[in-house]
Amino acid sequence: MDSETRRSDVKRILQKATNLEHLGRAEILTLLRLTDKKDLQSLYDTACGLRDRYFYKKIFLYGFIYFSTWCRNSCTFCAYRSANGLAPRYRKSQAEIHAAVLGLLKSGVHLVDLTMGEDPFYRSGQGLADLFKLVKQIKQETDGLPVMISPGVISETTIQDFAQAGADWYACYQETYNQRLFAQLRLDQSFAERLLSKYQAVRAGLLVEEGLLLGVGETQEDIAAAIENMRALGARQVRVMSFVPQRGIPLENIPSPNRQLELTVIAVLRLVFPDKLIPASLDVDGIDGLAARLAAGANVVTSLIPPHAGLAGVAQHSKDIDDGYRTVAGVAEVLEAMELKAATRAEYREWLENQKRADPKNFIDGEW
Numbered sequence: 504m505d506s507e508t509r510r511s512d513v514k515r516i517l518q519k520a521t522n523l524e525h526l527g528r529a530e531i532l533t534l535l536r537l538t539d540k541k542d543l544q545s546l547y548d549t550a551c552g553l554r555d556r557y558f559y560k561k562i563f564l565y566g567f568i569y570f571s572t573w574c575r576n577s578c579t580f581c582a583y584r585s586a587n588g589l590a591p592r593y594r595k596s597q598a599e600i601h602a603a604v605l606g607l608l609k610s611g612v613h614l615v616d617l618t619m620g621e622d623p624f625y626r627s628g629q630g631l632a633d634l635f636k637l638v639k640q641i642k643q644e645t646d647g648l649p650v651m652i653s654p655g656v657i658s659e660t661t662i663q664d665f666a667q668a669g670a671d672w673y674a675c676y677q678e679t680y681n682q683r684l685f686a687q688l689r690l691d692q693s694f695a696e697r698l699l700s701k702y703q704a705v706r707a708g709l710l711v712e713e714g715l716l717l718g719v720g721e722t723q724e725d726i727a728a729a730i731e732n733m734r735a736l737g738a739r740q741v742r743v744m745s746f747v748p749q750r751g752i753p754l755e756n757i758p759s760p761n762r763q764l765e766l767t768v769i770a771v772l773r774l775v776f777p778d779k780l781i782p783a784s785l786d787v788d789g790i791d792g793l794a795a796r797l798a799a800g801a802n803v804v805t806s807l808i809p810p811h812a813g814l815a816g817v818a819q820h821s822k823d824i825d826d827g828y829r830t831v832a833g834v835a836e837v838l839e840a841m842e843l844k845a846a847t848r849a850e851y852r853e854w855l856e857n858q859k860r861a862d863p864k865n866f867i868d869g870e871w
């Protein structure tokens with residue numbers, strides 16, 4: 504296709520997105536394949552235009568507490584895989600988690616994301632019961648601070664109990680919808696079970712975050728397929744992260760992918776999900792990576808981690824944490840320079856409540 508024809512096709516697709524028309528697989532693929540700088544800039548401008556139409560340049564800020572880095576699984580891309588003796592292992596107590604939540608609340612976050620490895624201690628018995636109690640306590644003590652849980656795959660009963668305790672979100676990233684690739688990444692884990700847990704979370708009244716991992720062997724067709732699956736799932740937050748190699752893992756020598764792809768995927772996600780939440784995670788490139796992700800259409804800064812609390816990131820265990828760049832104050836300068844603003848807590852709550860009310864469960868027809 505000559506450049507003239509390609510440019511007019513891109514223009515047609517971007518206009519369709521601006522009109523909030525449905526983009527099909529072929530159109531998503533055309534956008535994912537863009538390499539021309541001018542085309543990419545038009546894509547980002549369209550994405551930011553859509554974001555600002557729904558969110559008026561307001562950005563949401565998520566605190567992140569990785570409270571246990573013990574895990575029973577062996578994901579090939581993850582530092583915290585059970586066999587990795589080099590991983591920074593810790594298990595925070597209820598009191599430590601509680602203190603970190605209050606500190607994040609005070610700093611001005613809109614939500615706190617409680618994340619763990621699939622740590623047997625916290626997956627059943629007293630440990631799990633304490634988690635339910637903690638979520639309840641957080642909601643009571645903070646006048647209902649929104650809470651996301653990222654516990655990995657849990658049973659439907661446990662999902663319901665977290666919803667009962669007051670959790671608002673369930674995050675569980677499929678990484679890829681290519682089942683062969685999934686099996687190579689999430690060793691001995693069930694693709695269906697991981698996907699089903701998200702549908703069960705919707706059924707329990709939780710909002711769901713879905714996520715893709717880039718640079719681990721996926722194709723552009725895989726990414727397009729995943730985006731269509733996210734639509735079917737009714738995810739209200741959709742993310743993409745570039746793989747960051749970790750010491751002691753099977754993928755240790757796989758280079759981190761060029762960030763162009765992550766930025767393009769963020770922008771395409773915005774065109775497909777104009778009114779949903781799309782993270783600019785600090786967990787891939789720290790504060791230096793924030794502006795580009797926001798300029799691609801993201802509207803949530805995630806992985807804000809309290810300094811000097813002994814808390815790690817997922818992909819970047821320590822980058823920019825203790826020097827305070829992964830804090831509300833630490834990102835303020837970037838937002839200001841881009842004429843973006845942190846939303847108020849009330850604005851985030853309003854968005855959240857609207858999404859919950861708008862959840863017609865029609866994303867799930869019939870039984871699974």
Ligand SMILES: C[S@@+](CC[C@H](N)C(=O)[O-])C[C@H]1O[C@@H](n2cnc3c(N)ncnc32)[C@H](O)[C@@H]1O
Pocket residue numbers: 574580581582618619620621653654655656674675676677678714715716744745746747748749817818
């Ligand atoms: C949120 S953390 C832990 C939560 C829970 N154990 C789980 O696996 O869902 C898991 C996610 O972090 C991301 N992740 C893990 N290791 C990564 C790495 N090295 N680079 C980029 N993203 C990574 C993956 O998308 C993965 O689904």
Ligand SMILES: C[C@H](CCN)[C@@H](N)C(=O)O
Pocket residue numbers: 567616618653674782784785786805806816817818
């Ligand atoms: C991957 C983490 C989120 C888990 N729900 C966090 N480090 C982030 O990037 O938002």
Ligand code: SF4
Pocket residue numbers: 574575576577578581582583584585619620621655
């Ligand atoms: S991604 Fe989650 S389940 Fe997989 S090894 Fe890491 S912490 Fe465990």
